[in-house]
Amino acid sequence: MIKSVIKSISILVLISSIAAFTITSTLLTFIKVWLSVTVLQIIVYSIYTKIIAYLYTIETNKFNLAKIEEYSKQGLNVTCPCPKALKAFIPIRLDQNNYYKCLDCGKNVAVQIDLKTFNQTDILDDSQMQIEFEKAKKELEKLDDTKRTRI
């Protein structure tokens, strides 16, 4: 960190000095040119880093969107077979072998998909339930009527 700061300041001073030496002949103009070139370098570097940060943000957002699109297609929660058993959510594709790299142990982990079949249960229709309820209610009323007539 300190090394890179010293290196940056050294480059800044060196470029300013070279520019001032080549352009000026007197000491007063040398100082003016040196300061102007130094400020100009700082401004240009600041603009350059902001542009790079902006481009990096755009690329990162594009990458994240693409990742989300891929993950939303098919995904599965898996557990690494290593001792720490780190869990991960990975995209699953049915047209190729699936594997991922464990973030803890760094090994490639193959994922084998096991399929099971089940009988689908029928969900009762509300209108059908209402009809059954009405039938049961009428039968109960008939039973009540027959009891009353007996008594």
Ligand SMILES: [Zn+2]
């Ligand atoms: Zn692992």
